[in-house]
Amino acid sequence: MDLPIFLIQILNSVQYGLLLFLVASGLTLIFGIMGVINLAHGSFYMLGAYAAFTLSSLTGNLFTAIALGVILAVAFGYALEWVFFSFLYKRDHLQQVLLTYGLILVFEELRSLAVGDDVHGVPVPASLSASIPLGSTMTYPLYNLFISAACLVVAALLFVLLRCTKLGMMIRAGAANREMVQSLGIDINFLFRVVFALGVALAAFAGMIAAPASSVYPGMGNQVLIICFVVVVIGGIGSVIGALVAALLIGFIDTFGKVFLADYSGILVYLLMAIVLVWRPEGLFRENAA
Amino acid sequence: MAGNDHGQQRRRIVQALGAAGALGAMGAAAPAFAQSTKLKVGFMLPYTGTYAALGRAIENGFKLYVSEQGGKLGGRELEYFTVDDESEPAKAPDNVNKLIKRDNVDVIVGTVHSGVQMAIVKAARDNNTLLIIPNAGVDEATGPLCAPNVFRVSFSNSQPGLAMGIVAALRGYKTAVTITWKYAAGEQSIGGFKETFEKGGGKVLKELYVPFPNVEFQALLTEIASIKPTCTYAFFAGGGAVKFVKDYAAAGLKDKVALLGPGFLTDGTLDAQGAAADGLLTTLHYADNLTTPRNTAFRLAYAKAYSSKADVYAVQGYDAAQLLGIGLRAVGGDIGQRPLLIRAMAAAEIDSPRGKITLSPSHNVVQDFYLRKVENGENKSIGLAAKALADPGRGCTMG
Numbered sequence: 001m002d003l004p005i006f007l008i009q010i011l012n013s014v015q016y017g018l019l020l021f022l023v024a025s026g027l028t029l030i031f032g033i034m035g036v037i038n039l040a041h042g043s044f045y046m047l048g049a050y051a052a053f054t055l056s057s058l059t060g061n062l063f064t065a066i067a068l069g070v071i072l073a074v075a076f077g078y079a080l081e082w083v084f085f086s087f088l089y090k091r092d093h094l095q096q097v098l099l100t101y102g103l104i105l106v107f108e109e110l111r112s113l114a115v116g117d118d119v120h121g122v123p124v125p126a127s128l129s130a131s132i133p134l135g136s137t138m139t140y141p142l143y144n145l146f147i148s149a150a151c152l153v154v155a156a157l158l159f160v161l162l163r164c165t166k167l168g169m170m171i172r173a174g175a176a177n178r179e180m181v182q183s184l185g186i187d188i189n190f191l192f193r194v195v196f197a198l199g200v201a202l203a204a205f206a207g208m209i210a211a212p213a214s215s216v217y218p219g220m221g222n223q224v225l226i227i228c229f230v231v232v233v234i235g236g237i238g239s240v241i242g243a244l245v246a247a248l249l250i251g252f253i254d255t256f257g258k259v260f261l262a263d264y265s266g267i268l269v270y271l272l273m274a275i276v277l278v279w280r281p282e283g284l285f286r287e288n289a290a
Numbered sequence: 291m292a293g294n295d296h297g298q299q300r301r302r303i304v305q306a307l308g309a310a311g312a313l314g315a316m317g318a319a320a321p322a323f324a325q326s327t328k329l330k331v332g333f334m335l336p337y338t339g340t341y342a343a344l345g346r347a348i349e350n351g352f353k354l355y356v357s358e359q360g361g362k363l364g365g366r367e368l369e370y371f372t373v374d375d376e377s378e379p380a381k382a383p384d385n386v387n388k389l390i391k392r393d394n395v396d397v398i399v400g401t402v403h404s405g406v407q408m409a410i411v412k413a414a415r416d417n418n419t420l421l422i423i424p425n426a427g428v429d430e431a432t433g434p435l436c437a438p439n440v441f442r443v444s445f446s447n448s449q450p451g452l453a454m455g456i457v458a459a460l461r462g463y464k465t466a467v468t469i470t471w472k473y474a475a476g477e478q479s480i481g482g483f484k485e486t487f488e489k490g491g492g493k494v495l496k497e498l499y500v501p502f503p504n505v506e507f508q509a510l511l512t513e514i515a516s517i518k519p520t521c522t523y524a525f526f527a528g529g530g531a532v533k534f535v536k537d538y539a540a541a542g543l544k545d546k547v548a549l550l551g552p553g554f555l556t557d558g559t560l561d562a563q564g565a566a567a568d569g570l571l572t573t574l575h576y577a578d579n580l581t582t583p584r585n586t587a588f589r590l591a592y593a594k595a596y597s598s599k600a601d602v603y604a605v606q607g608y609d610a611a612q613l614l615g616i617g618l619r620a621v622g623g624d625i626g627q628r629p630l631l632i633r634a635m636a637a638a639e640i641d642s643p644r645g646k647i648t649l650s651p652s653h654n655v656v657q658d659f660y661l662r663k664v665e666n667g668e669n670k671s672i673g674l675a676a677k678a679l680a681d682p683g684r685g686c687t688m689g
Binding site: 002005008009012013015016117118119120121123131133135137138139140141143144213214215216217218219220223254255256258259262263265266 | 339340342343472498499500501503504505506508509510511512513515516518528529531532533536537540541542543546547558559561562563564
């Protein structure tokens with residue numbers, strides 16, 4: 001492997017890692033702060049991608065579609081928490097798994113009824129459809145770089161929100177000690193509803209922004225869900241920084257695994273997870289949550 | 291009431307015509323009596339999930355041929371049993387037993403998913419049930435697991451690859467890289483391509499694999515760019531096919547390294563692939579623009595009956611019914627005469643909408659493969675890739 005190709009592969013790794021982070025960050029928030037195992041997280045990703053497909057063909061503009069979609073996702077997440085998840089905090093994890101698994105089936109079926117089982121594509125917006133030549137035979141699509149930039153911006157915003165705002169402080173306090181926060185007069189139910197809505201919006205946003213570079217198809221969420229749980233477990237449950245580091249790590253392992261250890265590339269990521277769990281059962285960034 | 295009488299009358303006429311036809315064809319040797327009981331046909335197909343549309347197209351195609359024959363095959367009326375296999379291999383043994391043990395069907399028509407197909411083939415072998423495979427391409431079904439009572443009218447996974455290897459070598463491509471998911475269907479397709487491409491003087495430089503059903507191709511596309519072959523042979527389907535074709539174009543490889551594949555790479559996915567698929571070459575046993583009178587008539591009849599466009603799956607279902615019809619006519623509808631029935635089916639020459647097809651000694655379909663080019667969102671045939679191409683049927687000890 002010569003140097004230019006090696007550098008392109010590093011770019012590929014970072015790009016895949018950042019996208020993984022975007023999906024997994026919502027999962028780690030909901031999982032870490034609310035203690036809810038949300039198997040339906042991948043479905044929100046899928047719904048986001050289908051929303052991008054439907055809304056962008058209705059409005060004719062991907063960015064309008066994404067803006068609309070994020071608003072819808074926040075409202076949807078807020079309502080879901082109210083109707084279903086708010087009853088789950090005091091129940092055990094098995095009931096959470098049952099509910100969220102049920103939601104996967106419901107969402108898939110609703111999707112099938114609403115838009116059918118066909119595979120769809122979302123056109124890349126004209127302003128971002130250019131490619132940058134890299135090396136002699138390859139070009140790099142500008143849209144992929146745009147995805148990476150968007151992921152970085154979201155990561156920074158999330159970090160600022162959790163670290164530097166009052167809301168972030170309340171969220172972190174609520175994660176650490178629910179009763180104490182409640183006794184200080186903070187509406188914990190509202191707080192959790194906001195966190196859940198934020199988590200859903202992050203997953204849906206990831207689905208929407210990835211849709212033009214990827215494709216939109218039934219069952220796409222479940223595939224993402226598994227790798228997201230790996231990210232969350234490696235990074236440390238509830239840690240946004242941990243999710244970022246773990247996602248980038250997986251990006252590198254997956255990319256270079258496919259190139260150098262093709263026969264084992266399917267298991268490398270899970271091997272990494274096993275090693276991290278043996279070494280640090282709490283994940284890489286557990287103790288300093290956020 | 292009047293309409294009913296009229297219908298019965300017409301059916302009797304058709305019956306009489308059918309009987310006369312059968313008598314004419316076989317002389318006085320086989321008595322063409324109508325059996326009193328109905329022949330039980332069991333559809334084991336996906337009616338829900340990703341492949342639901344394929345299952346329905348196959349059943350529609352099958353029933354279209356039967357209705358063209360006046361609702362009877364070989365003088366026997368048919369009774370249908372259906373089981374939704376959900377494309378779920380884990381449930382397949384139970385599902386196939388519902389048809390064999392509970393419904394006691396005479397013949398099974400199924401299925402689409404290769405994993406489910408393996409279970410059906412095993413059950414059909416164990417119970418000696420007549421089986422016609424209308425889609426799943428898993429090589430083993432007409433390879434190591436071949437059996438006298440197992441027939442396939444669709445394709446084997448190797449076949450489109452074998453056809454494309456011939457085309458690639460003829461076009462003067464010297465080197466190739468192959469890429470697919472690491473699972474049986476992909477590996478068998480690659481195996482077919484490699485066999486004929488290297489026989490024609492080409493060389494496969496590297497076989498790249500992605501874990502199934504992962505769709506992160508960027509790393510391997512970069513690998514292809516660094517190897518710089520003259521062509522890439524790719525096997526993907528559904529969402530993976532859409533993403534691969536788009537990624538390939540976005541990586542700037544499309545104009546520098548020719549992308550080839552089996553028809554599944556661009557079938558049912560062209561709308562989603564858009565301009566990224568333009569000019570792509572694929573091989574399949576069917577194309578959207580075959581203008582033979584046979585195909586035109588078939589597509590018209592299908593559109594009339596189901597108000598939807600016929601596709602390759604509908605053709606395969608239609609031909610499954612044709613094959614069964616040929617067998618049943620040879621025994622005058624008496625499915626008990628198994629050896630005679632099987633001999634007639636194995637020797638069948640079927641006038642398929644895709645062209646004439648026959649069966650190989652391992653009971654896999656022998657057929658022409660079309661070279662197709664994507665133009666204006668359609669898979670247009672631009673000529674024959676291979677004539678009467680047979681799967682070698684490796685591992686089959688029959689015939």
